[in-house]
Amino acid sequence: MRIGILGTGTIATAVVRGIVHDGHQIVVSERSQANAQALSQKFAAVSVVANQEVLNQSDVVILGLMPDVARALLPDLRFRDGQSVISLMAEVPKLELAGLVAPAKVEGIAIPFPAIAQGGSPVLCCPASSLMHDLFGTNNNVISVNSAADLEAFLSAQAILSPAVKQLALTRDWLAAKTGEAGEAERFLRLLVGGGLLAAPLEHEGALDDLLAALGTPGGFNAELRDFLLERGMQQHIDEGLETLFSRFGT
DSSP: OEEEEEOOSHHHHHHHHHHGGGTOEEEEESSSHHHHHHHHHHOTTEEEEOHHHHHHTOSEEEEOOOHHHHHHHGGGSOOOTTOEEEEOOTTSOHHHHHHHHTTSEEEEEEEOOGGGGTSOOEEEEESOOHHHHHHHTTTSEEEEOOSHHHHHHHHHHGGGHHHHHHHHHHHHHHHHHHHSOHHHHHHHHHHHHHTTGGGSOOOSTTHHHHHHHHTOOTTOHHHHHHHHHHHTTHHHHHHHHHHHHHHTTOO
């Protein structure tokens, strides 16, 4: 595809790195110039051009802008009929975006994560779209939702990543204090989670429940620590935290 990307912040840069080897020709805007230049120097398929030239040279336009920047910048650019626009901005409703990029077609909203650059990462797409599946699904995993409310729920749920990593960091610190092996403690935990059971493909609904059952041997260390945390409100804290995040969308 001929792909143009307006904005080269952290996520848009990761998107380029995640799709650049799939045979596309990619033009990126001069915004975040250091990132744009680094991409063009590293990848032959990437070139840096002015904002309007991004649109002139692309059939698919990915908007990696902050919402306030998009609202100020897009009305001064000329999109064309037949272009498809993918937004990385969950905060700008599709209907509003359609007015900003007319007569181009808004394909939908995509929410990638930094790990898209390495592959194997989820990419939230709303609504389901064959174009976004073709674009992002080669090396990553497209998760399609069909309503703004569902997208907001998934965005709230993704916030579990930081608490989960914090739990690992706290466990690393405890283990390092016990053994004096900080480096090996972190390596062990990263392999345990990232290279162990969770790395296996979850091929059916409820596979997480099966994994919990496998780790739930009565009297086993895993079951004992899990129940210890549940008894002290782990589920309640997670539910309340996620509901607090979801309520911020005001849906």
